[in-house]
Amino acid sequence: MKTMPTRIDDALFTAAKQAGQLHSRSAAQQITHWAYLGRALEVEGSTSTRTIEQVLTGEKSYDDLDPPSQAAVRAVWDERITDRIARLNLADEFTAHGETWSEADADGTVVERTTSST
Incomplete structure (x- = not known):
């Protein structure tokens, strides 16, 4: 696997580091995971960001989604929870x-x- 240096926003790096700890991944591995997930969502086509947003806001049921869409929602929930835990004092x-x-x-x-x- 070839790697290239990339600038990452501090908040994104911190979130990736914290999420990665929960899943036994480094920050770089977590960012790669999120990138693959985003690519899969775009390629899948049946999952729209609007549909995911509707579930996140309670307008639509999680149970009505197909498995790729459910995975996307869980990824967003994971990120939000990690962010809230990081800010909790x-x-x-x-x-x-x-x-x-x-x-x-x-x-x-x-x-x-x-x-x-x-």
């Missing part, structure tokens, strides 16, 4: 609301955190 949210919370430290010991112990 519960410690900041709890601190902002003055809440106490518990979490496991690096050794697996449960530690209670407060706004003053973060």
Whole structure:
């Protein structure tokens, strides 16, 4: 396989890195996976981005889609979930609301955190 250097947007690279970790792929492998999926959607022809968008907005049922369209929807869901997880910082949210919370430290010991112990 021949490779060529390509500039990738930072947000896309970060999303690929996070999604790749979930699927045991490197960021480059994840971007390649997404590229193949996009190419397959364009070649397939029966799957339209409009149909996928209708499922994502709840206008159409996922169960009514053919398998390639379902795969495309799952890929979008995967990407959205990965992005939301990357932006999630519960410690900041709890601190902002003055809440106490518990979490496991690096050794697996449960530690209670407060706004003053973060």
